[in-house]
Amino acid sequence: MRFLFVPGNSPSPIFSQAVLATAARSAGHQVLVGGIEWVQPDIAGIGLSPVRISPLTEQDVANFMSTAPADPVLQAVAVGKIYAEIALDSQKALLELAGHWRPDLVVGGSMFYTAPLLAHQLGIPSVRLDWDRCDSAMYAPGAAEVLEPALPGFGLTAVPEPDLWVDICPPSLRAADAPPVQLMRWSPVNPQVPLEPWMYSKGDRPRVYITAGARLFSGDHLRDMARAISDLGVEVVIGAPERVAKDLRAELPDARIGWVPLDVLAPTCDVILHHGGGVTDMTAIRYGVPQVIVNYDISREAMQQLADYGAAIMLAPGEEAPEKIAAACREVLTDTRYRARAGELAAEIAALPSPAEIVGMMEKLVTGGKTWAA
Structure with a gap:
């Protein structure tokens, strides 16, 4: 099978999602990882195959960070907007990729905009893989400002829900009102150097x-x-x-x-x-x-x-x-x-299910087998 990962727009989500991407590749599947220009070396540095979905560079990100509001609420709105803009702008590049290398499933990060929009257009399953413990709902107001006017063009009234939602948070730190998810055992994957x-x-x-x-x-x-x-x-x-x-x-x-x-x-x-x-x-x-x-x-x-x-x-x-x-x-x-x-x-x-077990659930999504219910 072909699994496309689109983790996010900085090195951190790349490193976080690598454990599942590597497990999928170890199970024999083809794996590509999409990212903006800045993170292409980070994807390659952990041994995965990068695909550019946006020309945004490290300097572009630095410029955004230097002008982002200091207030956490306003900062989250600004980040949600930029993630939504990248989600929309990257659809053309992702569809072009799919014309040559059609994925069977797409995995997106916590700010779950790019992956479900692509999955909807291709008619394939989507997976949300949270890359940290932060509640991404804080970004939704900013993202909505960008996405809502564009959704009718996709034949949608809302961003589609994932077919499988995977979270890595330890159970004791999950909020009592947190949505139902599939938990996964997480390990970090980092670029390496010769060790001393x-x-x-x-x-x-x-x-x-x-x-x-x-x-x-x-x-x-x-x-x-x-x-x-x-x-x-x-x-x-x-x-x-x-x-x-x-x-x-x-x-x-x-x-x-x-x-x-x-x-x-x-x-x-x-x-x-x-x-x-x-x-x-x-x-x-x-x-x-x-x-x-x-x-x-x-x-x-x-x-x-x-x-x-x-x-x-x-x-x-x-x-x-x-x-x-x-x-x-x-x-x-x-x-x-x-x-x-x-x-x-x-x-x-x-004690949580291993990434290999999650890969099995992803396989069942593609083949039509029952795997997960919210």
């Missing part, structure tokens, strides 16, 4: 990993967070794209800085200090690592759920002062309850 022993082994000091995500275009937050914990006696590892890492190395000579595969590093960490990024969060949960979350934005509600569960500390707006960050990291390092609660969530993920 320190990346997969622990030293004699607690290790704190700091990141602000793959869409980072400035190292200011990383530098400030690293300096905040400089007196804790910990080993600091900073994950950052090279465009940011090269400047930070001169400012933070005692830290290890650069691209480190987090799927390798995470099991050696004692704390992951980050901005509330969805894939960073899921990777920490997968390996039972407690978190300290600062500089978060539209992921606030999901991160608060984790803190309420006891597996993280989330600093509220205005609490990003160095002494607050240091105190939070010190608490997580010294109070074993955070590690224990994080371990409970890791065990929940490990």
Whole structure:
């Protein structure tokens, strides 16, 4: 069978969906992954086959991020609009692809616009695969402004529902009123580098990993967070794209800085200090690592759920002062309850159905067998 994945418009959803895409390919299916120009190297870097669906570049994304509203609600509206615009603009390229390589099924990400529109036009099943724990409903108002005037052209009055909805959130962190979904055991897939022993082994000091995500275009937050914990006696590892890492190395000579595969590093960490990024969060949960979350934005509600569960500390707006960050990291390092609660969530993920089982459900969607009911 032919499975087309269209995860999203930044590296994070690419990395998150790779575990299912790889499972599908390992089962003998042909797999292509569609993405904007910016993420083509990221798709190829994890060993999958990229197809360009939009000419948007890294600079285009940087320009959008620099002008996005600071308010989380307004920011979500802006992001929903841009995802919807890309969904509409990419249909031509996707239909051209289908003229040469017709998929049997299409898998889309949390902002589920591109995949169901294509599936509707081709008359094939669609699958929604959530790539983090954030509630994508926050993007719907912005997306609706763009999609509603265009839907009649597709013969639709609403975006079609998925034939299969797959979620990766641990059961204990799912909201009581969350929609019915098929849960899946999730593991991170990252671009790799030649490994050095320190990346997969622990030293004699607690290790704190700091990141602000793959869409980072400035190292200011990383530098400030690293300096905040400089007196804790910990080993600091900073994950950052090279465009940011090269400047930070001169400012933070005692830290290890650069691209480190987090799927390798995470099991050696004692704390992951980050901005509330969805894939960073899921990777920490997968390996039972407690978190300290600062500089978060539209992921606030999901991160608060984790803190309420006891597996993280989330600093509220205005609490990003160095002494607050240091105190939070010190608490997580010294109070074993955070590690224990994080371990409970890791065990929940490990008990969920495997990606190979989800591939079997996808196969049944194509052949007409019963697989899933909301």
